[in-house]
Amino acid sequence: MRRARRAAASAGASLEDAREALRRCDVLAGISSMEGGIERVYLSREHAAANAQVSEWIEGAGMRAWQDQAGNARGSYPGATPDAPVLLLGSHLDTVPDAGRYDGILGVMIAIAVVRRLHAHGVMLPFAIEVLGFADEEGVRFGRTLLGSCAVAGTWDPAWLDLPDGEGVTLRNALASFGLDPEEVASAALDPATVVGYLEAHIEQGPLLLDAGRPLGVVSGIMGAKRFDLAMEGEAGHAGGVPMRHRRDALLGAAETAIAVEQVALEHGVVGTVGQMAVLPGAANVIPGRADFSLDVRAATDADRDKAWEEIRARAVAAAGERRLTFTEHLRHEARATSTERRLSEAIEHGVTVATGEREPMELLSKAGHDAMAIASLAPYAMLFVRNGNGGVSHHPDETVTVEDVALAIDAFEAAVLAVAQRMTDGTPA
CATH class of the missing domain: 3.40.630.10 (Zn peptidases)
Known part of the structure; x- marks a missing residue:
């Protein structure tokens, strides 16, 4: 008691x-x-x-x-x-x-x-x-x-x-x-x-x-993490004047990359996030000439993280090539x-x-x-x-x-x- x-x-x-x-x-x-x-x-x-x-x-x-x-x-x-x-x-x-x-x-x-x-x-x-x-x-x-x-x-x-x-x-x-x-x-x-x-x-x-x-x-x-500032650059133009097959739409290249992040993360057992995206010029009737976006990728080991990033990067480069865009990357943060x-x-x-x-x-x-x-x-x-x-x-x-x-x-x-x-x-x- x-x-x-x-x-x-x-x-x-x-x-x-x-x-x-x-x-x-x-x-x-x-x-x-x-x-x-x-x-x-x-x-x-x-x-x-x-x-x-x-x-x-x-x-x-x-x-x-x-x-x-x-x-x-x-x-x-x-x-x-x-x-x-x-x-x-x-x-x-x-x-x-x-x-x-x-x-x-x-x-x-x-x-x-x-x-x-x-x-x-x-x-x-x-x-x-x-x-x-x-x-x-x-x-x-x-x-x-x-x-x-x-x-x-x-x-x-x-x-x-x-x-x-x-x-x-x-x-x-x-x-x-x-x-x-x-x-x-x-x-x-x-x-x-x-x-x-x-x-x-x-x-x-x-x-x-x-x-x-x-x-x-x-x-x-x-988990080890890497954080990137990424960009797709194409050509802005009138939403009504530029034919669909002539466009160099930066947002579409960024969107393809964002979808690829999800696919690669699921395939490799890592986590990947596109948490920020900004489109320029940013008008409803203008084709996006530039899209700036972030990427955060994490994994239990640095090797798994880096392997996933390289595949994401390859898909981004491929998307840029198909759409006649320029893809750039900047590593903002890395933690082992x-x-x-x-x-x-x-x-x-x-x-x-x-x-x-x-x-x-x-x-x-x-x-x-x-x-x-x-x-x-x-x-x-x-x-x-x-x-x-x-x-x-x-x-x-x-x-x-x-x-x-x-x-x-x-x-x-x-x-x-x-x-x-x-x-x-x-x-x-x-």
Whole structure:
């Protein structure tokens, strides 16, 4: 009976922690540049306000709060010794336009909740903990994803300082206007020798956990991605005056390529998306002379991704040739496929088992990109997925999680952190 009462009290505390985490997601959802929706981009006023609010929560959890020169919100919780290495926990605080309120943000709130528990119980671990609210995972403003986590990983490219946003403001000038020193971004980097690893909790950006009836899942790796700016150029002309067989319609070449993307993706078991298309001159009575469009292609391995791209490219070139068009391509973004580290994933698996009682937690490959991809250059990583309701929709206002699932996620994440600590105490590498 006493054990049952303790379990009930623990469950009640977890639900309260989950309610607070979700309340905080709601607070951040209100920090937005978009009327009636959520949008918070890198180095904006909303970014600054979100960092200030998160810093308050970090300090309330017993950490020292600070902001690095890349604009990441960070919190430090000391280890048992002054020279202890550090375990990183976190996710991102920026959003896409018209976003949901949990993608990235929930992971930061779960990390803070775990440290708050440790601090409340006076727990000191054989490593320090650093919570990271990454500043720019989505890449909305400057077209380059993972800027915040690349800075921490030590892979920041100074050439990115010349990237312009949609209004022509360079990243260099935006950093300076934000109160940061563009020449000091590299100071955000951590020394790989001091980092135990990185754990990230994130909503699943898909329906697999939902379909399986599982609240939590263990990530096995993240797909490699390439993103291109593509164009077909032909000749504009009067919609009534140019005979059909004489036309060099750029939109038709782009449309054929978009259909080819779907066909190749299905044939090769990859994912491909044409998410943007712009037609010039753009008048109803003018044949399109140019079509600019995007391509995002992802696969479990870089080799599979690149093979699919080469076939898409070949079909685009063929479509251009048949229609007397010029096809051009520009690689905008590339991220290699990564795998989680076995021992850290075992810690996440242990956490899921402790929280849910599942003896064999569900394993998933992430098709979406995450800050963990960049941190993989710095340290090993593992990830926990939280069930996403409403069909698994993400990057959309209808993102949904339940308080019960979030409570389990906080319990699982805490158990994972403690499992990593136990390994170090036992003398086993994390």
